[in-house]
Amino acid sequence: MDEKKQKIKINKKVIVNALLTVLNVEKISPSFIRIQFSSNKPVNIDPLWICPYLKLLFPDPLTGLIEFPQLDENNKILVNDRLRQLVRSYSVREFDRDANQFFVDFAIHETGLASVWSQKAKIGDQIGLIGAASKLKFNNDCLILMGDVSAIPAICYTLEHLPKKQKAFAFMQVNCKSDMVSLPVNKSIKVHWFVQNGDNPNQFVDAIISTDLSGQDKLLFWGGMECSLAQAVRHAVKDKYTYLPSDAFHITSYWREGFAEGEFKHRE
Numbered sequence: 001m002d003e004k005k006q007k008i009k010i011n012k013k014v015i016v017n018a019l020l021t022v023l024n025v026e027k028i029s030p031s032f033i034r035i036q037f038s039s040n041k042p043v044n045i046d047p048l049w050i051c052p053y054l055k056l057l058f059p060d061p062l063t064g065l066i067e068f069p070q071l072d073e074n075n076k077i078l079v080n081d082r083l084r085q086l087v088r089s090y091s092v093r094e095f096d097r098d099a100n101q102f103f104v105d106f107a108i109h110e111t112g113l114a115s116v117w118s119q120k121a122k123i124g125d126q127i128g129l130i131g132a133a134s135k136l137k138f139n140n141d142c143l144i145l146m147g148d149v150s151a152i153p154a155i156c157y158t159l160e161h162l163p164k165k166q167k168a169f170a171f172m173q174v175n176c177k178s179d180m181v182s183l184p185v186n187k188s189i190k191v192h193w194f195v196q197n198g199d200n201p202n203q204f205v206d207a208i209i210s211t212d213l214s215g216q217d218k219l220l221f222w223g224g225m226e227c228s229l230a231q232a233v234r235h236a237v238k239d240k241y242t243y244l245p246s247d248a249f250h251i252t253s254y255w256r257e258g259f260a261e262g263e264f265k266h267r268e
């Protein structure tokens with residue numbers, strides 16, 4: 001199977017429709033709440049997945065009920081507007097296969113179903129888990145991981161689970177210094193942290209573009225961030241690395257200023 005077909009195959013989601021129960025809630029930094037969940041059904045997170053994520057289903061604010069989506073005869077979810085309003089994407093921050101438990105780090109912001117839910121969450125609360133997925137698996141390409149606060153959990157998970165000999169560069173922009181995370185020291189990993197700075201809005205893109213990657217054989221760019229930043233990063237890296245094929249770039253809008261998830265396209 002050629003590489004392109006393999007990547008498409010990985011994109012398939014694993015649908016579980018499981019019930020998650022809150023086991024612990026911890027404010028780990030000024031911008032993040034970490035929630036530990038147990039799942040009532042086994043979930044498979046492939047250890048080779050890069051930046052795996054979950055589709056979380058929140059209780060209907062009017063009824064308090066969690067209503068799992070129906071599946072069609074091909075086992076595909078029947079999506080409607082109501083479902084779109086209640087589903088949010090969050091990354092796997094840690095996964096304990098034996099105990100069937102997850103950790104998810106929720107970035108705190110003022111409005112939003114998921115962020116508000118996480119700020120009120122207490123032990124015993126429940127949400128749904130529709131499924132788990134990833135767009136990419138580790139291969140031998142040198143990984144360039146780029147993200148704002150919303151992708152810090154995904155990038156940290158991926159760096160902590162990097163196969164031996166896998167090379168990676170990480171560029172992470174946080175809201176404040178105390179949001180930075182200490183990561184395993186590894187010669188194959190180079191981590192660059194940035195604190196968001198209104199006086200220097202281009203620091204993130206500039207640093208990515210000015211890093212010398214000429215010694216690396218194959219490059220695979222992965223990014224998750226706010227939509228306009230994602231557009232700027234996408235343009236900048238594609239303009240610089242014109243010789244790379246289009247599937248060397250996976251830069252996703254993880255959120256969009258002024259829009260709820262479901263109201264914009266992640267690929268925009």
Ligand SMILES: Cc1cc2nc3c(=O)[nH]c(=O)nc-3n(C[C@H](O)[C@H](O)[C@H](O)COP(=O)(O)OP(=O)(O)OC[C@H]3O[C@@H](n4cnc5c(N)ncnc54)[C@H](O)[C@@H]3O)c2cc1C
Binds near residue numbers: 090
């Ligand atoms: C594959 C994937 C994995 C993700 N993993 C994580 C993760 O592990 N942790 C995480 O925190 N986020 C993650 N995100 C981003 C998260 O899904 C969005 O931030 C989502 O919009 C949050 O839902 P909400 O209900 O809180 O806000 P929404 O109802 O979607 O939006 C309400 C308002 O909040 C604003 N908003 C949304 N997110 C942010 C933000 N981060 N900062 C400031 N304002 C915001 C919106 O612009 C909107 O105006 C991920 C996204 C994707 C696509």
